Amino acid sequence: MRAGRARWLWLVALLAAALACNFPTQPPTPLAFPSPAPGQPAASATVPFILPATPTVTSTPTPWPPPFFGTPGPTEVTPIPGALPVFSSPESITFLLIGSDRRTGTTRTDTLILANYQPEFRLVTLLSVPRDLYVYIPGWTMQRINAAYQHGEGNQHLYPEGGMGLLKDTILYNLGIRVDYTALIGFDGFIDLVDTLGGVDVPVACAYTDWHIIDPDGDAEDEDNWALYTVGPGVVSMDGDLALWYARSRLKSSDFDRGRRQQELLRALFDQALRFNTLARLPALYDQFRDTVQTDVSLDELLPLAAAAPGIGTAQVRSFYIDTTIVSGWRTPQNAAVLVPNPGQLEALLAEAMGPPDEAEQARTRTVVAVWNASGQPDWEELAVSRLNYAGFAAVAENNERGQVSRSVLEILSEAVNTDEALALAAVLGLSQDDIVHVPTPGYVSGYRVILGADYSPCFAPAKIDR
Structure with a gap:
């Protein structure tokens, strides 16, 4: 070299x-999300590449x-x-x-x-x-x-x-x-x-x-x-x-x-x-x-x-x-x-x-996501905040009040549920539909809270992030 x-x-x-932050006295219940209907691929002609x-x-x-x-x-x-x-x-x-x-x-x-x-x-x-x-x-x-x-x-x-x-x-x-x-x-x-x-x-x-x-x-x-x-x-x-x-x-x-x-x-x-x-x-x-x-x-x-x-x-x-x-x-x-x-x-x-x-992208910047680090790894909340920023979501790192947990969870804190937005958030963080739970928390500033568990993988490709 x-x-x-x-x-x-x-x-x-x-x-x-x-x-x-106030927490519910009952355990959070998993939120059932309908599986997205498979899209119909559109037929397209193959155009040969010419140098x-x-x-x-x-x-x-x-x-x-x-x-x-x-x-x-x-x-x-x-x-x-x-x-x-x-x-x-x-x-x-x-x-x-x-x-x-x-x-x-x-x-x-x-x-x-x-x-x-x-x-x-x-x-x-x-x-x-x-x-x-x-x-x-x-x-x-x-x-x-x-x-x-x-x-x-x-x-x-x-x-x-x-x-x-x-x-x-x-x-x-x-x-x-x-x-x-x-x-x-x-x-x-x-x-x-x-x-x-x-x-x-x-x-x-x-x-x-x-x-x-x-x-x-x-x-x-x-x-x-x-x-x-x-x-x-x-x-x-x-x-x-x-x-x-x-x-x-x-x-x-x-x-x-x-x-x-x-x-x-x-x-x-x-x-x-x-x-x-x-x-x-x-x-x-x-x-x-x-x-x-x-x-x-x-x-x-x-x-x-x-x-x-x-x-x-x-x-x-x-x-x-x-x-x-x-x-x-x-x-x-x-x-x-x-x-x-x-x-x-x-x-x-x-x-x-x-x-x-577009309107969806503008709405994302108004969506506040709180991030708690319960992974046991220092600074990973900042990595998740950066990841969400790439996707256009406003995010803030907060002090973890849960202690270390094994599984990452996305909590919906608002009374109303925006299914598409929740699924998009989970996808950005590499979480699945099963990792989303509804925990209505009146008065909480953020609409969502991400709890990073020991299973969280921080690495991502910015070019593949969908805004």
Whole structure:
């Protein structure tokens, strides 16, 4: 393994600124839930998957249409494939958090995370874009998306707005998302930022093991200076070095899993920024990291956005990923390994991610779920709260008053029973219909209470959580 192999970075401070019992005397009785009627599968035609052809210069040059962000390109390139429709709302604000290990002398944007904010719904959407996504870079060629920035920087006679402008064009063309602001931060800057914030407590739901350097000041090329290191499950306090390792490691996993962990860190940093009023320090942080973060958003533009952050809970932060359900691996004629989008799946994902919440999703953020930890494992109540937040449910960890129990239970505390909602809650937590009981408790603030037993399994896949 090599210290410089994995490249990772993003902006945390700007994202945070942009978003910003009584018991019954009788034993509870199991609630009988009717089994959902099996759905009738709809017949659908199978459409063969066709890989995009490598663009070539035509004998009759086709002029490239006016660029989206004022970055003119060559005029002799056939623009394929066609541009996607715009999915992001004109009223929304989108940040592009980008990064690369600039110590290599180049800037290939190996991490791309889009953060879209919809003010009307106080809703934030995070979308992880894999670095090997095979796209059309406007005015140039088919290539990995992480090559757009470097190409724009190296050809500013063609792209006056440089790498940032071309990367914005590339995302708009291939993903249908207009980027309003961009930000880039390096390894050292990220470490300094996390340490300046006092570290971060990350709810690590699934144990993660990967190679970790033993002595950061030692020889990174010495294999004896590396050892396997494991974090979680549990709430892990991370300083800048450990947070960087957790976000960029992939020798024992993949780029897709790395995207999951990066969003896990972002959500934790956002939650912590709200709880400890970090946003009040925004002007000082902006000035402190002025030379570390490359961005096109000014402090005057940032402060009004920061004012909205306290009204956004982590249940109002949605997580989406362009993963193996959306792309297919392919080798180019030059034998480069790339990820080709499956058009139907990609467009469906983008429409959902950038679209407004439906009534059911909005109702979830108003549903309060209390979580008691009776599993015997420390911090697992925080892991369950995070899990429920991914699904859009508001949740709060409360002190356990039951002692340790063997079986996990979902208690419905309200008089009325919403069967669909209760089943959805149980499914999110990995519980079954048999684990749901009705315990009417008048006056209790929460509509539900989850008792985590020794049988509770905290690990889950955020991409499979249904909001």
